[in-house]
Amino acid sequence: MKWALILGSSGDIGRQIARDLAQQGWSLYLHYAHQQERIEKLIGEFQSKFPRQDFIPIQSDFMAADCVDRIVNSIFGVDAVIFAQGITHFKFLHDFTENELDEILRMQLKVPMMILQRLEDKLARAQAGRVVFISSVYGKSGSAMETPYSAVKGAINTFVKAYSKEVASMEITVNAVAPGAVNTQMNQMFDAETLATVRDEIPVGHLADPAEISYWVRVLLAPEAGYMTGQTLYVTGGWLE
Numbered sequence: 001m002k003w004a005l006i007l008g009s010s011g012d013i014g015r016q017i018a019r020d021l022a023q024q025g026w027s028l029y030l031h032y033a034h035q036q037e038r039i040e041k042l043i044g045e046f047q048s049k050f051p052r053q054d055f056i057p058i059q060s061d062f063m064a065a066d067c068v069d070r071i072v073n074s075i076f077g078v079d080a081v082i083f084a085q086g087i088t089h090f091k092f093l094h095d096f097t098e099n100e101l102d103e104i105l106r107m108q109l110k111v112p113m114m115i116l117q118r119l120e121d122k123l124a125r126a127q128a129g130r131v132v133f134i135s136s137v138y139g140k141s142g143s144a145m146e147t148p149y150s151a152v153k154g155a156i157n158t159f160v161k162a163y164s165k166e167v168a169s170m171e172i173t174v175n176a177v178a179p180g181a182v183n184t185q186m187n188q189m190f191d192a193e194t195l196a197t198v199r200d201e202i203p204v205g206h207l208a209d210p211a212e213i214s215y216w217v218r219v220l221l222a223p224e225a226g227y228m229t230g231q232t233l234y235v236t237g238g239w240l241e
């Protein structure tokens, strides 16, 4: 049985990835930070639909000092690690506090690197280990009012290039899926008019459904995808391309 660790499985994109992988027969470590009820509900749904698979919740706030231990100490074997956690703040760079800058860098870059340091051996033992980051098209295009977020997503796109070279001989692939705008709770900070303006700019004419992002994660996890590594797949409906 294959095991995937999904960081941020309580988020809208992470939850969709969890649903799709559970459907494909994966057992899952389901990470969350605050939304415990969402994860309990999801596990309840999975246990009745997929009784032969296992689903283990892992609570860890990436701002806590013991956050990496809380995750890696719960893992006995793992074939795929998917980073779908993330936050953003919508404001000018000059309005960011030092804590907010630390939060964005720590949550999306530093803690994922620390988790991979500790799970690399286990991924190597999987013999077709997979690492996938949910990045963003802003990591390539940059977005005003989301400068630290854009910077960190750009760093992720470079991280996958570099780290994929280190672990290729262990048959571990490392890639990123970079969405444009996705219909999730992260975008609930925007009013309907702003979201309509974004939608009008997207060539395919709608924000992505989380399933349209999750599909590409499944592609990268497939056994046949072992020759694809170090890449960022832009899944934007043609937006900002």
Ligand SMILES: NC(=O)c1ccc[n+]([C@@H]2O[C@H](COP(=O)([O-])OP(=O)(O)OC[C@H]3O[C@@H](n4cnc5c(N)ncnc54)[C@H](OP(=O)(O)O)[C@@H]3O)[C@@H](O)[C@H]2O)c1
Binding pocket: 007, 008, 009, 010, 011, 012, 013, 014, 032, 033, 034, 035, 036, 060, 061, 062, 063, 083, 084, 085, 086, 087, 107, 134, 135, 136, 137, 178, 179, 180, 181, 182, 183, 184, 185, 186, 187
């Ligand atoms: N939505 C978009 O338009 C869009 C576009 C491009 C890229 N992305 C990227 O896609 C990923 C998922 O985004 P989403 O739209 O699914 O967002 P979401 O629904 O808001 O989910 C965010 C996830 O991050 C977790 N998280 C928040 N604070 C955390 C903390 N302190 N420690 C650890 N985990 C924490 C949340 O856990 P709890 O809920 O349990 O706190 C949740 O699982 C992010 O990396 C985001 O940057 C999103």
